[in-house]
Amino acid sequence: MSSSVSSPDKPRTVTGKVFALSDRAIAWLFISPTILLLLAINIFPLVWTIYLSFTNYRANQPGRAIRWVGTRNYERLLGNEDIWGYLQATAHFVLWTMLLQVVIGFGLALLINRNFKGASFWTTVILIPMMLSPAVVGVFWTYIYQPQTGIFSYIVNFFADVGPLDMIGSVDLAPWSIIIVDTWMWTPYIMLLCLAGLRSIPDYLYEAAEIDRANAWQKFFYITLPRVMPFLMLAVLFRGIENFKMFDMVVELTSGGPGSTTEVASINLKREAFEKWRTGYSSAFAIILFVTVFGLSNIYVKALNKVKQ
Amino acid sequence: MSRVVLNNVTRNFGAIEAVKDLSMTINDGEFVVLLGPTGAGKTTTLRLIAGLEKPDRGTVEIAGTDVTAMAPTRRDVAFVFQQYSLYPHYTVFDNMAFPLRAPGRNLTPEQIKKRVHEIAELLRIESKLENRATQLSGGEMQRVSIGRALVRQPEIFLMDEPLSSLDAKLREDLRVELKRIQRELNATILYVTHDQLEAMTMADRIGVLSSGKLVQLDEPRKVYETPSNIYAAMRLGSPQINILDASSLKDTDLPANTHSVGVRPEDIVLGSANGTLAKVLTVEHLGVETVILMESEGRNIRAMLGGDAPLAEGDETSFAIREGSAICFDRQGEIIS
Ligand SMILES: Nc1ncnc2c1ncn2[C@@H]1O[C@H](COP(=O)(O)OP(=O)(O)OP(=O)(O)O)[C@@H](O)[C@H]1O
Ligand SMILES: [Mg+2]
Numbered sequence: 001m002s003s004s005v006s007s008p009d010k011p012r013t014v015t016g017k018v019f020a021l022s023d024r025a026i027a028w029l030f031i032s033p034t035i036l037l038l039l040a041i042n043i044f045p046l047v048w049t050i051y052l053s054f055t056n057y058r059a060n061q062p063g064r065a066i067r068w069v070g071t072r073n074y075e076r077l078l079g080n081e082d083i084w085g086y087l088q089a090t091a092h093f094v095l096w097t098m099l100l101q102v103v104i105g106f107g108l109a110l111l112i113n114r115n116f117k118g119a120s121f122w123t124t125v126i127l128i129p130m131m132l133s134p135a136v137v138g139v140f141w142t143y144i145y146q147p148q149t150g151i152f153s154y155i156v157n158f159f160a161d162v163g164p165l166d167m168i169g170s171v172d173l174a175p176w177s178i179i180i181v182d183t184w185m186w187t188p189y190i191m192l193l194c195l196a197g198l199r200s201i202p203d204y205l206y207e208a209a210e211i212d213r214a215n216a217w218q219k220f221f222y223i224t225l226p227r228v229m230p231f232l233m234l235a236v237l238f239r240g241i242e243n244f245k246m247f248d249m250v251v252e253l254t255s256g257g258p259g260s261t262t263e264v265a266s267i268n269l270k271r272e273a274f275e276k277w278r279t280g281y282s283s284a285f286a287i288i289l290f291v292t293v294f295g296l297s298n299i300y301v302k303a304l305n306k307v308k309q
Numbered sequence: 310m311s312r313v314v315l316n317n318v319t320r321n322f323g324a325i326e327a328v329k330d331l332s333m334t335i336n337d338g339e340f341v342v343l344l345g346p347t348g349a350g351k352t353t354t355l356r357l358i359a360g361l362e363k364p365d366r367g368t369v370e371i372a373g374t375d376v377t378a379m380a381p382t383r384r385d386v387a388f389v390f391q392q393y394s395l396y397p398h399y400t401v402f403d404n405m406a407f408p409l410r411a412p413g414r415n416l417t418p419e420q421i422k423k424r425v426h427e428i429a430e431l432l433r434i435e436s437k438l439e440n441r442a443t444q445l446s447g448g449e450m451q452r453v454s455i456g457r458a459l460v461r462q463p464e465i466f467l468m469d470e471p472l473s474s475l476d477a478k479l480r481e482d483l484r485v486e487l488k489r490i491q492r493e494l495n496a497t498i499l500y501v502t503h504d505q506l507e508a509m510t511m512a513d514r515i516g517v518l519s520s521g522k523l524v525q526l527d528e529p530r531k532v533y534e535t536p537s538n539i540y541a542a543m544r545l546g547s548p549q550i551n552i553l554d555a556s557s558l559k560d561t562d563l564p565a566n567t568h569s570v571g572v573r574p575e576d577i578v579l580g581s582a583n584g585t586l587a588k589v590l591t592v593e594h595l596g597v598e599t600v601i602l603m604e605s606e607g608r609n610i611r612a613m614l615g616g617d618a619p620l621a622e623g624d625e626t627s628f629a630i631r632e633g634s635a636i637c638f639d640r641q642g643e644i645i646s
Contacts, residue, residue: 207361208394210381212408212457222407226398309441 046290053284060277073284082260083268083285090264092175094243097182098236104183105190106232110224112191113198123195130188138252141181142168145253168254174261178250182243190235197231198224230308237300244293265289311372311464311497312337313358318367320353327353329521330367335465338495340488341526342508344544345518351501352391354518355467358499359386371464387458391469391501393450395442395457402438405429405456428456431486433479447474452483459490466498472507480504484511505545509533517541539642542571548600548611551577555637557606558630564645567637574600576634577612579620584627589620603628 021029053073057066077083108126112119129137144152147164156165167177201223209219247266250256256263256271269289273282313335320328328350335341343351356362358369360381368377376384387408395404405425409416416424429435432452437445442453455471471487472480488511491498502508508515509529517524517532517540525537529545536542542550551574555567563570578584579601587605599618603610603626612628620626637645 204390204392204394205396207381208388208390208396208457209407210361211359211386211388213382213385213411213413214407215412218407218411222396222399226396 049283049286052280053287055280057280057283058277059273059279069280073281074288076281077284077288085260086263086265086268089175089260089262090244090246090266093179093182093246093262093264094240096179097186097243098240100179100183101187101190101239102232102236105187105235106194106228108187108191109194109198109228112195126191127188129185130192132185134185134249135252137181137185138249141177141253145177169258171258171261174254174258178246178253178262181249181253182246185249186239189239190232193231193235194228197228201227226307230304233300233304233307237297237304240300241293241297244289312370313372313465313497313499314370315354315358316368316370318354318357318364318369320350320357320362320364326521328357328364331521331523332367333516333523333526335497335499338497340491340496340498340500340511340513341516342512342514343499343501343516343518344503344505344508347503348520349518350521351518352469353521355388355469355499355501358465359388359467360384361388385464387461387463387466389454389458389466389468389471391473393447393454395445395450395453397441397443399442400438401429401434401440401442401445401453404442404453405438405460408457408461424460425456428459431459431490432456432483448476448479451475455483455487462494462496464497466496466500468498468500470501470503473503480507487511505547509545515545517544534636535644535646536571536636537644539569539571539638542636542638546573548574548613550574550636551610552638553608553610557608558635563635563637566639567645568640569638569642570630571636571638572630572634574611574613576631577610578629578631579612579614579618579626581627581629584629586625586627589622589624589626592618592620592622 054068054070055066056069058064112123112126144150145167147153147166147169152167153165156162165173167173167180205223206219209223214222245266246264247270250262250264250267254262256267260268265285266289269282269285272278272285315331315333318328318331319326331350331354333341343354345351353362357364358371360369360376360379360383364377368375370376371384371386396407399407402425405428406421409421409424425438426435429438432455434449434452434456437449437453442450445453451471451474455468458466458468472483475483484507490496491511500507500511512529514526515529515532516526517536519540525532525541527537532541533545536545539552542552551572553570553572555563555570558570585605587603587610589601589603590609591602593600593602594617597615599614599616599620601612601614601618601620603612605628610628639645
């Protein structure tokens with residue numbers, strides 16, 4: 001059939017025939033909306049923020065002339081002891097939440113994976129916290145943490161007689177109060193991904209190990225852990241980044257207090273940017289946070305890829 | 310190494326009877342091959358001995374102990390799985406060393422290393438020892454899987470089609486090698502295969518399974534020459550045995566209750582003067598021998614001749630049955646002795 005053979009100087013695709021466009025042009029036509037959107041809502045703000053971080057711009061005084069200040073914002077930031085405090089609070093929050101959630105989440109997944117009677121019911125129950133809004137969670141945990149009437153204090157006192165427990169008001173306990181809430185809320189997420197990993201392990205591997213007379217630990221380290229690790233690490237990556245920027249739940253629960261014990265980076269950033277209106281300075285802080293998260297997650301993804309292969 | 314005894318073992322999966330009232334003894338140092346079509350219950354039988362399945366009825370004995378209720382860990386068997394089952398995140402070396410590192414074995418790292426290298430050399434995977442288990446071809450995985458069993462000295466080796474994904478050359482080499490190892494260690498092996506050449510050459514005894522039932526358990530020559538029924542006769546021999554109606558045969562010195570007769574293709578004589586007429590359908594030259602498919606009175610008949618037979622498709626010929634070579638079966642398909 002002569003019509004099915006295309007001549008080399010004519011475009012080959014149907015659209016190409018209709019609009020007389022080359023394949024390459026059509027490709028661009030399809031991806032350009034995405035690229036434009038990306039430029040508009042991701043790349044431009046990023047570049048603009050980088051620019052602002054070198055100025056003394058204040059967003060509440062739009063009329064004022066913008067002055068280039070060089071690296072002064074960065075120098076101030078890195079020389080500021082408080083900033084290190086906020087970053088420390090953030091790191092404390094991220095590390096502990098991840099550690100607790102991995103241990104508890106993996107443990108729960110191992111339990112649920114035993115497929116006991118009612119396992120799917122319990123899975124659903126465990127997943128509920130994850131589906132709530134962080135702000136709502138923050139608010140109702142303030143009631144749970146209420147020293148006199150809250151159930152948390154009641155339960156702790158049931159086991160150990162320590163008197164009314166002011167989780168949110170105490171300098172020592174406040175950082176743990178947000179860790180507990182985040183763990184309560186997001187452990188199900190880690191569990192869910194671990195469960196996906198566990199379900200992907202074929203029975204015959206365990207059978208082979210059984211024949212080889214392996215004990216429970218060997219089965220865990222040779223079969224279970226390597227298979228679940230990629231899933232677990234992915235979950236930790238997602239949650240770690242989220243927790244690095246944790247804002248809503250903490251604001252509702254402690255608003256960074258008492259003092260600034262739970263003032264994680266994002267809360268301080270919001271204060272500087274939208275309460276003190278130091279836009280240039282807070283832009284610099286945002287860039288530092290961005291570079292940190294970006295760098296850390298890149299290293300992490302490298303490790304993840306190594307585990308995966 | 311030691312004796313393994315199955316006593317009236319039955320295993321059902323819902324309505325499917327995978328293994329039916331199976332009794333067999335595998336003697337110390339014996340190489341027993343299980344033959345049977347897919348779904349016959351070969352894998353299930355191995356799994357019952359390993360303890361990966363529990364029998365619904367019957368008992369399993371290993372080395373004189375009733376192990377029916379024992380977990381696989383306590384039975385001391387080695388299993389080469391049909392689907393390899395390597396630990397995917399570890400190297401070939403670690404995979405093969407795994408059974409040696411089991412608790413209670415107390416081997417030094419040097420001993421483990423030596424043993425693994427010995428076996429790896431034997432199976433020709435020494436150069437792959439540092440590869441991860443996922444970076445292997447199917448045939449290599451299969452050999453690692455065999456290696457993981459061979460590093461041990463269990464009561465019995467259970468091997469489920471261990472050579473099935475190797476090329477012909479390697480398969481032949483390993484077949485010889487396995488047989489040699491078995492003799493050397495005086496190992497007890499229960500071996501599943503579809504390959505009758507493997508069955509004939511390696512087995513001390515062959516067990517023929519048919520839908521979960523053990524039809525015959527005998528030395529290879531015996532199974533070949535006096536199959537206990539038509540089914541067993543069909544399992545061994547390539548090309549397949551000819552099954553002919555007794556009524557259609559001229560020579561009538563057969564037992565009275567003979568219903569059908571089995572004749573091996575090599576026992577068909579062509580061009581005999583007073584034979585039955587037949588038309589040649591296909592001629593396959595296999596090198597040493599030639600396989601001829603003929604049609605006679607609506608039945609297909611296979612014959613095997615030595616060397617190059619001077620026949621072509623479409624030729625008319627006549628055939629007869631070599632004297633005394635007919636195997637007689639009764640109406641139920643059982644052999645008449
Ligand atoms: N776990 C199981 N659940 C249900 N049915 C099963 C199970 N394992 C095996 N069967 C059934 O039992 C029968 C025997 O299976 P088995 O695996 O022993 O066959 P096989 O002889 O090893 O076949 P093949 O040569 O294909 O490996 C089959 O009909 C199979 O479908
Ligand atoms: Mg099988």
